[in-house]
Amino acid sequence: MMTFLVPVCSLIISLLLGAIVLRASGANPLKAYFAMLRGAFGSRTKFQYTIREAIPLLMCGLAVGIAFKLKFWNIGAEGQYVFGVIGITWVMQFWTWLPKGMMLPVALLMSLVFGAFWGGIPGVLKAQWKIDETLTTLMMNYIATGIAEYLYITRWKAPRGNMGTVDYPSYAWLPSFWGKIHYGVFFAIALVFILYFVMYKTRWGFELNMIGKNPRAAECQGVSIKKNIILAMLLSGAIAGLAGGIEAAAVTHSLTKGVDNGYGFTGIIIAWMGGLNPFGSILVSILMAALKTGSDALKIMKLPAAMGDVLQGLILLPLLAGSIFTDYKLLFIKKQVAVGEAKK
């Protein structure tokens, strides 16, 4: 009950808080929200844009969720996503000897491997030497972005222009099937089902649950914490990397500026709001995507489009505060005053 109520209430609170911010910047909050809603879902194309935006968000949310299940605070999905894009770009650019039909599958696989590699490093560091993962995963985001920048500005730069690689061969693009919505959406949905199955039905999911809730007891039962941290981080990184690969293969078609556009970070909010439940993440990722696509409509009202980011951030705060209500029960007790005399 509470696990459902708290996200909904925090959404409402964050909308109220957002209204204050909107009011302060001189807009009518109701009108602004309505404009955002129309901007996100107001027409077929807008709806398609929103869904397209939700695909990488959902996948990053799922990726982060796996690590969070283990209480491994992977805030490096952003870097793993970028590394996935580097991986796919490498294949698309240089493995041109591949048969045409093999190009896309191999390239996607490479994005997955690159993501897993980038996620695996902090996993190994934590498992072997207990190096704090919040620091390593966060820092590795900047390294990944730096490497990507180096590549698209120097080594892999297209002959024309001053940054960005050439577009991938068009036969290897991930096609769309309905307007802007591409086949990546099926990957994302399939992943939801797969992860749900893994988490709740398999032995490995049972072990991850044990480790996340009491690592010491899990160890006593013969569950290897080291092995599972590394496995979970490989998987987490792989999914984030694949998210990057799919987005690059279907939408951007190259590695260029803006590859680090925050999907990995927003994934943290998605995993958290979805209650680490894969199905919950679907709704939340659409919501987050809508906040992003809808915020473009604010520009028309002469408001900064960054308002969408502000609202995204505002959602997490009441949610974190609200976890008090899911974790604890509040009771209100009347204060009583005792009266009487000492009994002899």
Place this chain on the structure above:
Amino acid sequence: MQDTVVVQMVNITKHFPGVLANDSVNLILHKGEVLALLGENGAGKSTLMNMLVGLYRPDSGEIYVNGKLAEIHSPQNSMALGIGMIHQEFMLVGNMTVAENIVLGMKGLQLIPPLDEIKAKIRELSTRYSLSVNPDKYIQELSVGEQQRVEILKLLYRGAQILILDEPTAVLTPGESRDLNEIIKKMLAEGKSAIFITHKMDEVMEFSHTVQVLRKGKCINIVPTNTIKKIQDLANMMVGRDVLFTLDRGPYHPTGTKLEVRNLTIKLPGSNRAALENVSFRVNGGEILGIAGVAGNGQQELTEAITGLRRITSGEVLINGKNLTNHPPLDVIKNGVSHIPADRGKMGIVGDMSVGDNLAMKKYRTRELSNHLVIKKNKMRSFADRLIKVFGIKTPTRETCAKFLSGGNIQKTILAREMDNCKGILIAVYPSRGLDVGATETVRQNLIKQRDSGSAVLLVSEELEELQMVADKIAVMFEGQIMGILDVKDATTEALGLMMTGVSRRQA
């Protein structure tokens, strides 16, 4: 003993969700008296005392201190009234000195406390009550017994007249318990009073003037200690039925070595001290080897070394003849070792998972509950239901989070999981620690059942009585070494007590 009443609690009632913790309980404490509050776990002893020191508020009822109605909202209030409590878990800061700990959190302390004055006062109190503690030492350097003395000093320093001690001897050696008794006697002579929470009958007899028995939140009886003829009566009062003091056990038939450790040594990282030094012993099938000793003398390291949870510096662990030194825990489990760990909550269960899941945590790997990949949820449910029934685990449903069970039922859950799956070797570490008489009986009977069915059982315990009752042989550990191994018939309390303080068998 004078007849002045210092504390009177009248008709105290306290509800917790679903539980009536205290039901119209009355309590009277006289000046210069030691009152023992006796009862099983969950009888409401600690709840009652927590209300006296302001950690809980009663739903109804009144508390009078020195004849005046007292409103106690917090431990500060109760301290101002001269009432202080020493909890089971000590509230001390390890990397601060004794003196700093004693004044920590006191009101009206200057920004830079006059440590010399404080130390002088501590020394004065120490000599007055023979509480020998060096105020300059750091808490982490002190033994558990010394830490307890610091807790007592803390209360005396703040002017406590009434001391509440929650199971104070649970962590002490027999010698230290005697010292504590002396300390308390000195305090009584100065007109202070004490309330003693315990579930040990012999302690009641040794320490108290009056004993008040609580059962299921109700006061059952209040009697002067010197009128009690038989300990058995006290136990029956506490449990509400006849308690077995002897256990059914089959004849001793050792069937050959199942578990052996040879020259086990564990060096602590970054120091020359060894947690274990040259420990060797064998346990036969059909035999219980007890490990006696004050907690913290290497018992935990020993059992963790055997179960693969801790790296061994040198030496060997042989399980059914197989060398499993420094193998991962899973190998040890697969070779037939079950483990009831020392810390139930931290090592034994996953509190946020259901009782059913906790019961399956060892067997989920087997064909019975899963194939290679997928867990058979239905099988897991019926498996859990069976164990809940067989072991009499009191839980609302199998889906209830394990952390909501009482200590005794948590232990039964662990016991059920480990015993059902036991394939020849059982390692039980403090299995009855903190449990009430009823649950303790269950635990001990199950250990013996395991032995009678041919398993090798290693039982680590700090209660000599338990070891003498259950074990076939008793080894005593002191500072990481085994001081000797005695047959249970030779293992008198005196002999064991001496060895526990470091006198080896030959010297003794």
